[in-house]
Amino acid sequence: MDITATPTPRWRQAPLIALRGFWAGASWRALMHLVTGSIIGLLSGFILIILAMAAVAGALTVIIPLGAGAAIFALSGALTLVQRSRHTAFLGAEWPDTAPLRPVTLAPKALLEVLRRPRTWRHLSYHAITAVYSPIAAFFAIGAWTAGPMMMAAPLMGLRSGLETRHWWLLGVGVLVLIGAPWLGRGLAEIDSLLARALLGTSRTETLEARVSDLAASRESTVDAADAERRRIERDLHDGAQQRLTSLAMNLGIARATLTDLPEGGAKALEEAHEEAKQVLTDLRDLVRGLHPAVLEDRGLDAALSAVAARSPVPTRLRVDMDRRVARDIEAVAYFVVSEALTNAAKHSRAKSATVDITISGSRLLLRVTDDGRGGADPERGTGLQGLADRVRSVEGTFHLSSPLGGPTTIEAELPCAS
Structure with missing residues (x-):
C-alpha cells in the first residue's frame, strides 16, 4: 500500500501563520525599530526646525545662516549614521562602504560643495520624512498592541450587568486587532526600510562612480606591479646575462687573436662564434634599452x-x-x-x-x-x-x-x- 502524506491545505494553516507573529523575533524587532525611530525622529525634527527658524530669523546677517546651515548638514550626517545603525540592528540592513563624513565648516566653499551633492538632499529628505512618519507609525503599532487586549477585556467589565452584544463585538474586534498587531508593525517597519534604502542608500550614479574609482585604483596597482616586474627583468638581464655575454665575447675575441695556428675550419668556427656573440650582445643591449632606458x-x-x-x-x-x-x-x-x-x-x-x-x-x-x-x-x-x-x-x-x-x-x- 502506497501511503503518501497529504499536505495540509493553506487555509487550515492560516490561523497558525497569523499567530506566528506573536513569537517571531522579527515582529518584536520591528516594534523596537518603530519605537526608537519615533524618539529619534521627534528629537531630530525638533532640532532641525529650530535650526531652520534660526537661519530664517538671521537672514539679514551672514554668519547666522551659515552657522545654521552648517549645523543642519552636520546633524544630517550624524543622523544618517544613527539611522543606518538602527536599520542594521533591528532589520538587518546592509549599507555600502562610502567615504567618511567630512566635518562641515562655515566656509562658503565647503557648504557649496555639500549643497551640490545629491546625497546630501536625499539624506536630509529622509530625516525630514521620518520626523513625521516615525512617530505616527509607532503610534499605530503601539496602539494595536494595547488596544487589542483592552477591547478583549471589555466583556469582563460587563459580567456584573450581563454580557451584551456590543461586548462580544468588542471581543471579536480585539482578537483581530491583537492578531494583526505584529503584522502591522512589520509592515510599517518595511515601509521605513524602503524609504531608507531609497534615500540613505547609494544611487546608481554613486555606485558606478565607486566602481570606476575601484577600477582606476586596480589599474594603477597593476601598472605599478608591471613596472616593478619590468625593472626586475631589466636588472637581471643587465647584471646577469649581459655581463656573461660580454665576458664570453671578450674571451672569444682573445682566443681569436691568440690562436692563429688553428686549422681553417676551426678558425672559421671561432670567428663565427665571436661575431654571433657580439650580435647577441647587441640584441640584448637593445632589448634592455627597449624595456626602460636608464x-x-x-x-x-x-x-x-x-x-x-x-x-x-x-x-x-x-x-x-x-x-x-x-x-x-x-x-x-x-x-x-x-x-x-x-x-x-x-x-x-x-x-x-x-x-x-x-x-x-x-x-x-x-x-x-x-x-x-x-x-x-x-x-x-x-x-x-x-x-x-x-x-x-x-x-x-x-x-x-x-x-x-x-x-x-x-x-x-x-x-x-x-x-
Missing part, C-alpha cells in the same frame, strides 16, 4: 627620445616642448609610442624622413609622429600599432592613426599629465 629615468623624455632619433635609420626631426617632467608611466608610454612608430617607419613604410613633436597643453601631453612613407598602415596586420593603442588607453589616453595609401602616416596620442 636615460629616460635619469634625464627625462627629451634626452631619451633624442637617443632614439639619433639611432633611427630614418632621419628624424625631434621637437620636445615640455616645461616640466610628467609621471613616470606617462613618460614610458610616450617613449614606447615614439620608438615603435619610428621602428615601423624604418621597417614597413620606406620613409625618407620623420618628425616627432611633443608638447604639453594644460593637463595633456600631446604626441605626434609623422613619416613620409607609403602609408597604408593597418593595426590588424600585426605591426604593433594595436599594442600602442592599448598602451595609450591603459593610462586613459587617446590614440589616433591616419595612414592613407601613398602616405603620409601620422600617429597622434594624448596622454594625461596633470601636475
